[in-house]
Amino acid sequence: MAAPHADDAPAPAGRMITLTCDRPAAGGTFVARHEGRVVFVRGSAPAETVIARLVEDPQEAAKARFWRAEAVEVLEPSTDRVPTVWPEAGTDGVGGADWAHIALPAQRRIATEVLQELLSRAKVTTFPPEDAQVEPAPGDRDGLGWRTRVRYAVDAAGRVGMRGWRSHDVRPVGSDPLAVRAISELDLPSWTPPRGTEALDVIAPSDGPVAVVIIGRDLDPAALELPARLDGVDVSVQNSSGLHPVRGDGTVREKVGERSFVVAQTGFWQSHRLAAELLAEVVAADLGVREGDTVWDLYGGVGLFAAGAARAAGAAGSVVSVEGGTRATALATRNLGDLPGARAENGDCTQWVKRAITSGARPNRVVLDPPRAGAGAELMRLLCEAVGERIVYVSCEPSTLARDLAAAEAAGWRVADLRAVDLFPHTHHIESIAVLERTA
Ligand SMILES: C[S@@+](CC[C@H](N)C(=O)[O-])C[C@H]1O[C@@H](n2cnc3c(N)ncnc32)[C@H](O)[C@@H]1O
Known part of the structure; x- marks a missing residue:
């Protein structure tokens, strides 16, 4: 990891400096050095020399061990740079497409590098980081026209x-x-x-x-x-x-296979037009639910993964979708209404799991799909203690995924599989699905 600069003066915001960017960093930036100081540069690409404008990091306003900058002019372009797919996005433009100027295959190569580095840095040891590869969503040719x-x-x-x-x-x-x-x-x-x-x-x-x-x-x-x-x-x-x-x-209404889900207009649903179907299939295959299983779908939204698990567990099984939003929980109850053995409960996942375990509940299989902050140490510890066979972790933030996978390994689990899919083309974000199994 890059060492902080000895002098932690804040970035002189607005000053232009020439930088040569090197490897990618988490968050979609590229690492450059200026007079020994690490600068994270947005809007650039690997092995590229740019004129960049320093920006103040609002989180480190008083002092800055690292500086941040955004590329305003390319002096020597990266071989990965292409004409942007969205000229209105990027530095001095709109947000939401921070890699629109990078060739699509290169975006996936760079995201793979970042993912592998995060897994190595978190000391995930049971899954070879080099096996983690970001793949395109099946059927997505140009990374355009996906946002719903x-x-x-x-x-x-x-x-x-x-x-x-x-x-x-x-x-x-x-x-x-x-x-x-x-x-x-x-x-x-x-x-x-x-x-x-x-x-x-x-x-x-x-x-x-x-x-x-x-x-x-x-x-x-x-x-x-x-x-x-x-x-x-x-x-x-x-x-x-x-x-x-x-x-x-x-x-x-969102259709996934033959099933229709009702979602609040302001509620969460996977944004890529192919995401819900793809993730539902991958999660169902990875969970491998058998008839009669007890399954928890944590951070369950309106019941997307719970529906697949409930079909496989049948009337003899028990599937609970746990969701923090009251409206989403009510809609999950409605969406799961025809599936015997399935129900939705409202609450904070960590607190809900703690209570369920205290009252003796022991699920065979759990899927969790937390927001970017991830599950965190307490929930991972509780799940690693209580879950019988398998945990499937769906993540939109690889840094917290890597942290939580390392916590599971420390508690005696192994990462049996990890897939990463480019469900946010032309941005640095990726979706990952990890499968955890008990080692003994
Ligand atoms: C990434 S979404 C996943 C939803 C669902 N799995 C899907 O794919 O449609 C995360 C969900 O977790 C919920 N959530 C966030 N923090 C939570 C918490 N602490 N406890 C329970 N639910 C939470 C959000 O309201 C949101 O519906």
Whole structure:
């Protein structure tokens, strides 16, 4: 790991320096050195020389052991650099596509390097880091047109754009090439939404109409006049008192195989159009649920993985989806309603597991899909004690996954398999699925 600079003066924000970037670092940046100090550079690529603008790290405002910078001009391009797929994104543009200027196969090679480095650094020993490879989602050819959920920001003048990179400014945007066609076709950036609108969420589900949520603290849903461009679109208003469906019921429908899931318009669902189906298949195969098994689906959302487990466990089994959001839990109860032996419970996963274990519960198999912060030491310890056979860990943040896998190894488990899939093309994010088994 790069050593901190002896002098921890904060970055002189705004100053331009010339940097040659070397290896990738977690978070989508590339490592360069300036007068012995490590600088993490955004918007660059491996083995590339750039003029970069120093930025202040808000988390280290008073002192900075490392500096941060963003590339503003390329002097000697990386062989991985290509014309960006989204010219409006990147330094001085909008966020959400930080690797749009890197060739797609190179993005996956770089993400693989980062993943392997994180596993090595966390001292994961039971799975060879070199076997961890980031693969494309099957059927994804160009990494475009995948995002089914997009948030637009609206400025004080009513212009629809997107937030800038590392900034709250609203930048104009024409279209989002990463969004699915149903979202692009609505062309919301050319709309002037009602006065007081602060943001627009647009959701293109796999089943049923597109939904638009018009967000603004003081918006009055009763006063909303819907423009022709929103004909056929479900519309809700989210103001300071909550979500108010104007057309539709505030939910969308997502089809996975033959099954339909009801999801709140503002609730979590996997963003890539291929993700839910792919992850549901991989998790079902990795969990290997047998009839009569007891299974927990932790951080279960609206019951995506619990549904597959419940089908395999049958009426003799017991499957519980545990979810922190009350609305998502209610929808999981609805989505799992026809599956005997399946139910959804609301609560913090760590607290719920602690209580379940205290009352004697011992699941055979557990799937967990936490947010970026990961499961953490306490939940991993509890699961490693209580789970009989297998834990499948779905993760959108490889650094916390690596940390939690190392904790499981220390508790006597081994990483039997690890797959990483590029479910966020043209960004540095990846999705991983790890299988943990008891060593004895
Ligand atoms: C990455 S999503 C996964 C959802 C689901 N597995 C899916 O694929 O649709 C994480 C979920 O965990 C929930 N969550 C976050 N923190 C939680 C906590 N401490 N306890 C329980 N649920 C939590 C979120 O509300 C969200 O639904």
